[in-house]
Amino acid sequence: MTREAVGNAPVSREKTRTNRVCGGTSAAVLKGLVYAAATLTFAVLLFLIGYILVSGLPHLKPSLFSLHYTSENVSMLPAIVTTVEMTVLALLISVPLGLFTAVYLNEYAKRGNKLVSIIRVTTETLSGIPSIVYGLFGMLFFVTQLHWGYSLIAGAMTLAIMILPLIMRTAEEALMSVPDSYREGSFGLGAGRLRTVFRIVLPAAVPGILSGIILAIGRIVGETAALIFTAGTMAQIPGLTQSGRTLAIHMYVLSGEALHMNEANATAVVLLLVVLAMNALSAFVARKLTKK
Structure with missing residues (x-):
């Protein structure tokens, strides 16, 4: 050295x-x-x-949970039922469409496909559009053009279009996270692509898919702008072709009138509990499916 x-x-x-x-x-x-x-x-x-x-x-008081709404009791029970109906209906429309689109983009489309790139760019663009724009579209198309009027189905269709990009992207990311060795092992045992997707890939991606559904539920439950233009603000338990208000709209209307601020605060508590209950139920289902 x-x-x-x-x-x-x-x-x-x-x-x-x-x-x-x-x-x-x-x-x-x-x-x-x-x-x-x-x-x-x-x-x-x-x-x-x-x-x-x-x-x-x-x-919180018993009169807030009366079956029928009046100007005296300002019951939120019709709004609770409408919120559950709106959430279930919007998810029934959007989840199959978003999930199958994600399966096509990740499992069937060729790498470098221009159509896939266009779909992804469009999806990301739609994710950033304000909800009031969806509400105006729903009012012009579902309410006016299709003559559905202010109704539960018009609001649910509008919400389904609004949360579709979110479900598509989260489902696609969940499918991408599944290791290729799962697919190769299934193909090596003689399984076809369809059986591999539904028996191997989708069960492994369930937690990620349900995470997207939970986010979608939170957006549905808290939405007001899109529903005011499509579902209306009627305080009743609606049918598919009738107007109704969700908990978020119910709270907005009460606070806007400035006469029932205490009831609006009570509605906020119930809305918080409803969101927590839906998220807990989704997490429970995810754990059960993951164990299987």
Whole structure:
């Protein structure tokens, strides 16, 4: 070893030690930022939930759950039933369409297909359109052009179109996350593509698909702008061709009148509980399907 090499050895060790110290400091800073962001997010969530519960729980009373709405009881029970009906109907329309489209894009379409690129760009564009634009489209097409009027079916069709891009993208990402070894193993055992998709790929992608459905449920339950133009604001339990209001619209109408703010706060509590119940049910179904 030369004299220059011997002289540079302590310098190299000092640089290595300095880099380790700087790397450790940077990691600690980043870790602290991550913990701070998580704590802040959790604190904001707790504050929102606590504020809703404190403002609304004292004003919950039996008259708010009467079967029929009147100007005296301002019952939210028709709105609860309408919310469930609207959610189920919109999902029945959008989930099969979105799921089968995602299967085609990921399992059947050729790589580099221009049609696939156009569909993906269109889907991402539709995901960013404000909900009021969907509401105006639903009013012009379903309500006016098809002569459905303000009705449950018009609102459900509008919501189905609105959440379709979300379900398509999340289902496609879930299918992409399934390892190719699953498909290759199935093909190696003699299974066809259709059997491989429905017996191997889709069951493995169920948790991701249900995550997209949960997000879609949250958007449906909290939607107001699109439904005011299509489903209307009638406080009744509607049929497919009748107008009805969801919980979000019910709360919006009560707060807009400024005469029933206490009832609006109580409606917010029920709306929060309905969303939590739907998400818990979806998570329960996901766990059951994953175990199978």
